[in-house]
Each structure stands twice: as structure tokens, then as C-alpha cells.
Amino acid sequence: MTLIVRGARILGGSAADLTIEDGTITAIGTASASADATVVDADGLVALPGLVDLHTHLREPGFEQSETVATGVRAAAAGGFTAVFAMANTRPVADTVAVVEQVAELGRRAGLAYVQPIGAVTVGLAGERLADLGMMARSAARVRVFSDDGHCVHDAQLMRRALEYVAPFDGVIAQHAQEPTLTVGAQMHESALSGELGLAGWPAVAESAIVARDVLLAEATGGRLHVCHVSTGETVEVLRWAKARGIRVTAEVTPHHLVLTEQEVRGYDARFKVNPPLRAASDVDALRAALADGTIDVVATDHAPHPVEAKQAAWADAAMGMVGLETALAVVQEAMVDTGLLDWEGVARVLSTTPARIGRLATQGQGIVVGAPAHLALLDPSGATSIETHHLHGTSTNSPFLGRSLPGRVVHTIYDGRPTVSDGVVA
Amino acid sequence: MRSLLTAALTRDEAIELLDIAEDMDQIHDRDQKKLPALRGRTVVNLFFEDSTRTRSSFEIAGKWLSADVINVSGKGSSVSKGEDLRDTVTTIAAMGVDGVVVRHGSSGAPALVASWIPQVVVNAGDGTHEHPTQALLDAFALRRRIHGAASRGKGLDGVRVAIAGDVLHSRVARSNALLLPALGAEVTIVAPPSMLPPGIETWRAAHTTDLDAVVDARPDAIMMLRVQLERQTGAFVPSAAEYVGGWSLSPERFARLGGETLVMHPGPMNRGLEISSVAADAAASLVLEQVRAGVSVRMAVLYRLLAGRTDS
Numbered sequence: 001m002t003l004i005v006r007g008a009r010i011l012g013g014s015a016a017d018l019t020i021e022d023g024t025i026t027a028i029g030t031a032s033a034s035a036d037a038t039v040v041d042a043d044g045l046v047a048l049p050g051l052v053d054l055h056t057h058l059r060e061p062g063f064e065q066s067e068t069v070a071t072g073v074r075a076a077a078a079g080g081f082t083a084v085f086a087m088a089n090t091r092p093v094a095d096t097v098a099v100v101e102q103v104a105e106l107g108r109r110a111g112l113a114y115v116q117p118i119g120a121v122t123v124g125l126a127g128e129r130l131a132d133l134g135m136m137a138r139s140a141a142r143v144r145v146f147s148d149d150g151h152c153v154h155d156a157q158l159m160r161r162a163l164e165y166v167a168p169f170d171g172v173i174a175q176h177a178q179e180p181t182l183t184v185g186a187q188m189h190e191s192a193l194s195g196e197l198g199l200a201g202w203p204a205v206a207e208s209a210i211v212a213r214d215v216l217l218a219e220a221t222g223g224r225l226h227v228c229h230v231s232t233g234e235t236v237e238v239l240r241w242a243k244a245r246g247i248r249v250t251a252e253v254t255p256h257h258l259v260l261t262e263q264e265v266r267g268y269d270a271r272f273k274v275n276p277p278l279r280a281a282s283d284v285d286a287l288r289a290a291l292a293d294g295t296i297d298v299v300a301t302d303h304a305p306h307p308v309e310a311k312q313a314a315w316a317d318a319a320m321g322m323v324g325l326e327t328a329l330a331v332v333q334e335a336m337v338d339t340g341l342l343d344w345e346g347v348a349r350v351l352s353t354t355p356a357r358i359g360r361l362a363t364q365g366q367g368i369v370v371g372a373p374a375h376l377a378l379l380d381p382s383g384a385t386s387i388e389t390h391h392l393h394g395t396s397t398n399s400p401f402l403g404r405s406l407p408g409r410v411v412h413t414i415y416d417g418r419p420t421v422s423d424g425v426v427a
Numbered sequence: 428m429r430s431l432l433t434a435a436l437t438r439d440e441a442i443e444l445l446d447i448a449e450d451m452d453q454i455h456d457r458d459q460k461k462l463p464a465l466r467g468r469t470v471v472n473l474f475f476e477d478s479t480r481t482r483s484s485f486e487i488a489g490k491w492l493s494a495d496v497i498n499v500s501g502k503g504s505s506v507s508k509g510e511d512l513r514d515t516v517t518t519i520a521a522m523g524v525d526g527v528v529v530r531h532g533s534s535g536a537p538a539l540v541a542s543w544i545p546q547v548v549v550n551a552g553d554g555t556h557e558h559p560t561q562a563l564l565d566a567f568a569l570r571r572r573i574h575g576a577a578s579r580g581k582g583l584d585g586v587r588v589a590i591a592g593d594v595l596h597s598r599v600a601r602s603n604a605l606l607l608p609a610l611g612a613e614v615t616i617v618a619p620p621s622m623l624p625p626g627i628e629t630w631r632a633a634h635t636t637d638l639d640a641v642v643d644a645r646p647d648a649i650m651m652l653r654v655q656l657e658r659q660t661g662a663f664v665p666s667a668a669e670y671v672g673g674w675s676l677s678p679e680r681f682a683r684l685g686g687e688t689l690v691m692h693p694g695p696m697n698r699g700l701e702i703s704s705v706a707a708d709a710a711a712s713l714v715l716e717q718v719r720a721g722v723s724v725r726m727a728v729l730y731r732l733l734a735g736r737t738d739s
Contacts, residue, residue: 187534190625191625192626192628192629193626194624194625194626195595195624195626195627196601196626196629197534197535197556198534198535198553198555198556198557198598199534199535199554199555199556201625267535267542268534268535268536268538268539309511312511312512312513313511313512313513314512314531314532314533314536314539315533315535315536315539316532316533316554317512317533
């Protein structure tokens with residue numbers, strides 16, 4: 001099967017036709033129309049390599065009322081993603097070969113994007129003993145990223161052992177950096193606003209203190225550390241120091257932490273309740289600068305679906321998390337591209353190439369070059385869309401961007417040479 | 428004003444409520460304690476958190492105004508059967524009530540309730556956020572003691588009030604720190620360093636950790652907050668003895684106040700902890716006047732929000 005993508009601006013540069021045969025990009029230039037080729041009109045659209053999300057909660061098995069693998073990859077495709085890393089906090093937890101292989105198989109069946117399971121670091125995410133890290137790595141699911149996300153690997157000895165243990169198979173520990181003793185009952189960023197609203201504060205140091213410890217452990221062990229959802233300027237400073245020292249650490253920031261601040265908490269609308277919490281405007285500025293200069297390597301969504309009833313509650317009783325796959329690219333455009341902090345090549349780096357490399361996913365993130373697997377996101381960066389529930393394709397609608405206008409839109413997504421989104425419609 | 432969710436009122440709004448409360452307060456001295464103002468109105472006291480004094484006070488206030496008052500408490504109701512907050516509230520609203528008085532353990536719950544239903548909502552205390560009718564009754568009791576029969580129309584200009592104790596977790600302190608400065612009072616917050624809220628420097632109040640210095644400055648009134656030494660989040664001060672040593676209105680500190688400083692407490696008191704009996708029971712103590720003022724102020728709030736409100 002031959003697919004011709006006509007007139008796309010490669011990474012926002014000059015327009016070209018892409019010829020795709022059997023799932024591979026075979027030519028870039030001017031394609032002559034052949035009778036049996038399918039043509040995608042991409043005139044004026046920006047072509048990015050298929051996006052790769054290093055941090056997605058697909059909720060299956062166990063929490064299918066929130067999301068399933070099948071609905072989650074629809075959301076992913078709608079957002080221009082061709083691969084997602086599925087977090088391990090399912091029920092049962094993805095801490096065994098059986099569960100990670102089940103999730104991988106559900107992904108294959110869903111077919112709209114590559115689903116790469118993440119394995120738990122500790123059994124049951126309980127932080128007490130290591131899960132079967134090596135067996136998950138050697139399984140058909142080929143796990144390379146391990147995370148107790150939602151929980152911090154708090155015990156220093158366990159964290160050390162985990163970093164050591166995954167090194168031989170080039171694994172990485174993706175840490176949810178949250179010192180639990182500093183965040184008991186914490187509800188929002190600790191600040192004058194938390195004092196005013198009477199919500200228990202979540203101090204910035206609860207994050208940066210763990211990151212500081214972990215980069216030192218990574219240095220001591222030679223292991224590979226990835227810091228999930230960085231939310232504070234202090235953490236950025238620690239990362240900058242660690243990278244200058246040559247420590248093997250990478251980091252991600254979520255789209256919502258690039259544009260939303262703690263001020264959203266006024267009104268107590270639990271759509272804005274998330275872990276880590278929305279921070280101060282100065283943190284947003286620091287995160288944007290860090291993403292632009294490479295201190296933060298990637299954007300990852302932390303797509304965290306919850307049913308309506310989990311969010312329609314008093315603030316302290318409501319669940320933490322936001323869906324984000326569909327809006328990620330638009331938010332990055334608003335925060336980074338339209339502000340001049342990143343060009344489209346930079347977006348391809350932080351949303352495709354680097355996340356695939358951190359996760360050691362060889363079939364993704366190879367860019368738009370001849371010979372690369374044909375994963376593409378084609379977007380129209382002009383105009384703006386007011387986000388409504390019909391723009392969300394997963395099971396849940398807990399988006400903080402509902403009712404808000406975001407720039408650009410994903411027009412086509414191509415996964416493995418096949419359109420998964422055509423003219424904004426998910427296949 | 429559709430609802431009363433916060434004590435962040437303007438001076439005029441606050442004085443209007445306090446003046447209505449002056450009118451209502453006369454009912455305490457009558458044999459026949461019934462005004463027809465809210466006849467035919469229905470008020471539900473929706474208490475998701477245990478409370479005796481606040482609930483009783485609202486109930487009496489409603490009944491003295493001839494409203495039909497229904498109490499719904501957390502225990503033994505659908506609330507404890509796992510029904511969610513929105514369902515509980517919209518169900519009660521659908522029964523045709525006119526006003527809902529909400530006490531909830533989570534900060535912000537009354538604001539959410541007010542966003543879900545069209546009825547009048549009164550915040551009767553939400554988590555560690557606010558307790559606006561407590562601040563109003565504190566202001567009322569203070570104004571009464573200072574200005575007596577000439578209270579109407581007056582604020583608390585230049586009145587120096589110290590608020591002492593676990594300010595971090597106190598909804599009483601938050602509401603008072605909003606209302607009293609709006610009425611012209613000069614407020615000083617005093618607490619152990621671990622019990623000062625983040626951002627205290629942005630409040631319209633001075634702050635210190637030194638209760639002795641505050642006592643020696645002999646404020647016009649000192650409000651002692653109820654302290655809960657052991658919380659889910661661990662101890663904020665090392666021990667009860669440490670707390671008493673640094674932040675209790677002990678007999679010795681009370682003596683140093685010199686007898687002119689009014690002593691306030693929102694209750695219930697931990698005698699011997701944040702306040703000594705000699706202070707609580709002194710002539711300068713406003714504690715029981717605060718309780719009485721609670722009924723008057725809540726009558727004023729219900730009257731202001733519900734009387735003459737067209738059905739809509």
C-alpha cells in the first residue's frame with residue numbers, strides 16, 4: 001500500500017511530498033501521482049514525527065470506568081500521538097510479566113497507536129520490595145521504563161537498588177518525586193493562596209528534595225534516572241546542576257504545568273486538582289525556560305482520566321489528575337511555539353524523538369527521514385479552537401482546558417503508514 | 428448578597444449586618460421569642476461535620492424568625508451512605524427549600540454548593556478556610572462591649588485585637604482576619620512558627636510568634652483559638668507543656684494584661700491548654716456574650732438573605 005502526503009511543511013520548513021510504502025517513508029520530495037496510491041492533502045500543514053507520550057494512564061486493567069486501552073489510544077491518536085507509555089498503577093498493578101504483556105496485547109488489538117507498558121518499580125507500588133524488573137524487561141512487552149508513578153520510591157535503599165538493577169538492560173527509573181512526609185494531606189501548592197483558601201500546602205521542597213537525593217543516587221550508581229512531571233523552579237535548578245555534572249538524568253514537564261497556575265484553584269473546581277499541584281507563575285516561567293534550554297528534556301502528558309463523580313466533589317475529596325492527550329500539542333504550541341521559545345523542530349524533539357529515546361523505543365521518534373517508520377502528526381497551526389467535550393476521545397472528560405481557547409489543531413495522524421486520524425476524525 | 432460564603436465583606440455590608448443583629452438582639456430579653464419575618468420560609472441546616480453550638484445557634488436563629496428549620500447531619504443520613512455531595516445538596520434543594528446552611532470538613536465546599544443550587548447558601552464553617560458568622564458574632568460582641576447602646580452604625584476603628592493560637596488550621600482566625608480590619612480594627616496574629624499560615628505577611632494584620640510581647644502591649648481584646656495538638660499530619664509543637672509555656676493565656680499572662688483587655692474564645696475551650704480558667708471566667712471574658720451574639724448575628728444573616736427575597 002502506498003500513501004502520499006502532499007504538500008506538508010516538514011517540521012514547519014519547506015513543503016514536500018512524503019511517499020510512504022508499507023509503513024516506511026520511502027521518499028521525500030515531489031511525488032508523482034500513481035493510480036493506486038492514497039493521497040492525503042496536507043497543503044500548508046506542519047508535519048511532525050508521530051508524537052510519543054512517556055507518561056499516560058490508560059487505567060486498564062482495573063479502572064475501566066475511567067479509561068481503557070482502546071479509548072485511551074483514540075485520545076492519543078486525536079492528539080497526534082503514535083506511541084504512549086502506559087503507567088503501571090492499574091489494578092492489578094503492572095508489576096509482573098503477565099500484566100505488562102496483557103497491556104501490550106490490548107494495545108496491539110486497539111491498533112491506533114503503539115502501547116508500551118511501563119513496569120512498576122516495587123510490588124504493588126507499595127515501596128517495600130522490588131518488582132520483577134528483569135523478567136518484565138525480558139518479556140514480550142520489552143519493558144525499559146519502570147515507575148511507581150502516583151507514589152514516590154521513597155526508601156533511599158530501594159531507589160538505589162532499582163537504579164543499579166535496571167542498568168544492565170539499559171532501563172530507567174521514572175521517579176514520581178514527592179517526599180511523602182512533607183505532603184501528608186496536601187491539597188495544593190503551598191503559598192499565600194493556600195493559606196488564604198485554607199487548603200493544606202504542598203511545599204515545593206517536597207519535590208526538589210527527592211530530585212536532589214535521586215540525582216546523587218544516580219551519580220553514585222551510574223543508573224539512569226528520569227524525573228516525572230517537574231513542577232517547580234527549584235527542581236529545575238537541581239536538574240541543571242546534575243546535568244552539568246554529567247549525571248544520567250532526564251526530566252519531563254506536563255502541558256498543564258506550562259500554562260496553568262495555582263490561581264485556578266480559586267473557586268475550588270476540582271478539574272484543577274492534580275499531582276503535582278499547579279504552581280506559581282514564576283514556576284511556569286522557569287519550566288518553559290528549562291524546556292527551551294534542554295534542562296527539561298520532554299513534554300509528557302500525565303493523561304489521568306477520572307469519572308465525573310470523582311471530580312464533582314469537595315476539593316479535598318476529589319481525585320487528582322487531568323486528561324491531556326488531545327490538548328498536549330496545542331498547549332505546547334501556545335506556551336512554547338507562539339512565544340518563540342521553541343520552533344517546530346524543537347517540538348519534534350521534546351514530543352517525539354527524545355521521549356522515544358528515553359524509553360528506548362526504537363520504532364518511534366526517528367523523525368521524518370527516508371527509511372524511518374511512517375509515524376506522522378500533521379497539524380494546522382493557524383486559528384484556535386474552543387475546547388469542548390466533543391474534542392475529547394477518551395472515556396473521561398476531566399480536562400482543565402474545557403471552555404478555553406487553544407491554538408492549532410491536529411488534522412491527520414499517521415501510524416505505521418496508516419491514517420488513524422483523517423480531517424480530525426479518529427478512525 | 429445572595430449567599431454568605433466569606434467574611435470578606437465591605438465595611439458597609441458588615442455594619443449593615445451588625446446593625447440588623449442589634450435589632451435582633453433585643454429578642455433575647457423578651458418572653459415571647461418569635462418574629463414573623465421568615466414565616467413560610469424553609470431553612471435546612473446541612474451539617475457534614477459534627478457541631479453542637481453552631482448548629483443549635485442557627486436552629487434557634489431560624490426558629491425565632493419563624494422559618495421552618497430542618498437539621499440534616501452527617502451521621503445516619505444519606506451523607507454517611509456514600510451519596511456524593513452534589514447529589515445530597517441538589518436533592519435537598521429540589522424539595523423546595525429557601526436556604527441551606529452548610530458546615531463541611533472540606534475547605535471550599537459551601538462555595539461549590541452555592542455554584543450548584545440557586546438557593547441562599549450560608550457558610551457555617553468549611554474545613555480550615557472560613558467561618559464568617561463566627562467573625563460577625565465576634566465583631567458584634569466586641570462592638571457591644573465597647574460602644575454599648577451606641578453601637579449602631581459604628582465600626583471597630585482603632586480597636587487593637589490579638590488573635591492567638593493555631594492560626595494555620597483556624598477558619599475562625601481567617602474570617603476574623605478579613606472582617607475585623609474591614610471594620611477598622613488593628614489585628615495582630617500570634618502563633619507558634621509552625622502554626623503561622625504561609626503568606627501571613629500578605630494578610631491585613633501584623634504577625635508575631637511572641638505572645639508575651641503581645642500581652643505586654645495590652646491589646647483591647649485577645650482572642651484565643653482552640654488548639655488541637657495532635658493532628659493527622661503530626662505534632663506542630665513538641666508537647667502540650669511547650670504550647671502552654673509559649674502560647675497559653677495562663678493565669679500569669681492574664682494578670683499581666685491588667686484587667687482591661689477583653690478575652691474572647693470561639694469555643695469549645697480547652698481549659699488549661701490555650702486558656703486558663705481564671706481568664707475564661709473573668710469579668711473581662713466575652714465568651715458567653717459571643718455565644719449570645721451568635722444567635723443575633725445568625726438571625727441577621729438569615730433575615731438579610733431570605734426576607735423579602737422573591738421566589739425565583
